[in-house]
Amino acid sequence: MxxxxxxxxxxxxxxxxxxxxxxxxxxxxxxxxxxxxxxxxxxxxxxxxxxxxxxxxxxxxxxxxxxxxxxxxxxxxxxxxxxQALDNMLAQLRPGQIIPVTVTHLEPFGAFVDVGCGVPSLIGVENISVSRIPHPAARFQVGQELLAAVLDLDPAQGRIYLTHKELLGTWAENAARFQPGMTVPGIVRGVKDYGVFVELAPNLSGLAERDPRLIDGARVSVYIKAILPHRMKIKLLVIDQLPPDPRPRPLEYFVREGRLEHWKYAPDGCVKVGMETSFGD
Known part of the structure; x- marks a missing residue:
């Protein structure tokens, strides 16, 4: 005392x-x-x-x-x-710094996490991954230990803002793990008139032809027809539907420590403008 x-x-x-x-x-x-x-x-x-x-x-x-x-x-x-913990964090943390957190609660708009000593923060659903998800439960579980990057600090309000997607790799880093001719599992993350978006990794999706049998969240096996870095595009062919798996996919971090200054999702020379995050001081 x-x-x-x-x-x-x-x-x-x-x-x-x-x-x-x-x-x-x-x-x-x-x-x-x-x-x-x-x-x-x-x-x-x-x-x-x-x-x-x-x-x-x-x-x-x-x-x-x-x-x-x-x-x-x-x-x-x-x-x-x-x-006491929050004051220490606000004094020591900097935007872009990577810290461990623990998931405490999930809401449709984001995941609440403990950044230490019970101090809460929020990772908005739009900052969880590049691949869009219907709910944070598609990516996280309560009690799961994660890494996150400090997006911003607000000492006046006593708040720490976090992001997560920047740690899951750029388009090129994720696409390097795949090759045309491979058949891999994926998850349907969007059904459009012009095709079906299939998530191959939390920060990587490809496009397959429209299939009336498929719905959002369905697990499928897909054949990779082509990988086009200059258009940031992966062409897929749906092979088969797979049994559902209620567990979120394991996360693979491309950055695990230190401090980020700038993150660019699109590969160099790409004609598309991808996501970018600048972490100021």
């Missing part, structure tokens, strides 16, 4: 008033609702942020000690630990 050291324990239960009881060595600590998370007192954080911690580790500092009929009870603050 005197040093303000951040500790960790498991949230044992949540009371009807949304106070948390936390295992702390031989003691059972108490975190009042207002101290359970940043934004709870102000109403900017939802109550699910408290309820979802039961049975999981939480970080906290000891802010007081009280005597009860059952003995000594430490008074804890998760909010203070989060504030």
């Amino acid at each position: 005197e040093t303000g050291q951040v500790l960790e324990g498991v949230a044992a239960s949540c009371s009807p008033e949304h106070h948390l009881s936390v295992s702390l060595g031989p003691f059972t600590g108490f975190i009042s609702r207002e101290e359970t998370a940043l934004g709870i007192a102000e109403g900017s954080t939802r109550e699910i942020a408290i309820l979802s911690r039961v049975g999981k580790p939480v970080c906290f500092t000891v802010i007081g000690i009280e005597e009860t009929e059952q003995g000594v009870r430490p008074i804890l603050s998760r909010r203070a630990a989060q504030r």
Whole structure:
């Protein structure tokens, strides 16, 4: 308590008033609702942020000690630990820096992640991968450990903005793993009048001829007819439909550490303008 050291324990239960009881060595600590998370007192954080911690580790500092009929009870603050961690991150992180995160919650608009000590951030669905997905659950699972790049920092609002797609490789990096004549599995990510887009990797899709049997999300095997870097295009032929697999595909990172300054998806000499991300200071 005197040093303000951040500790960790498991949230044992949540009371009807949304106070948390936390295992702390031989003691059972108490975190009042207002101290359970940043934004709870102000109403900017939802109550699910408290309820979802039961049975999981939480970080906290000891802010007081009280005597009860059952003995000594430490008074804890998760909010203070989060504030301390967030202040340190905002002071040390830079745009483009690659950090580890853990998925905590999935919504149609993006994936909420823990960047450390329970500090939340969001990876918008448009920043998860180049290949468009209907829901973050098509790419991530709750509890999954990921890498992400800092997109921007807002010290005034105490927010860290993240992106993910830049770590999954450029068009050329992904296309280098395939050759014309190969037959590989893929996932249908868009059915159009002029053809069907099939995802070969999270940051790479090709186009096959229209097939009325196919729907978004269907797994298929495809024959690679041609790879055209100057047009950033892969021509495919659907061979067969495959059984569904509810698990997200394993992620392969082309960048795992350090700091990005600029990322360009399209290959050099391509007539198409692809995605680009500039990470400022």
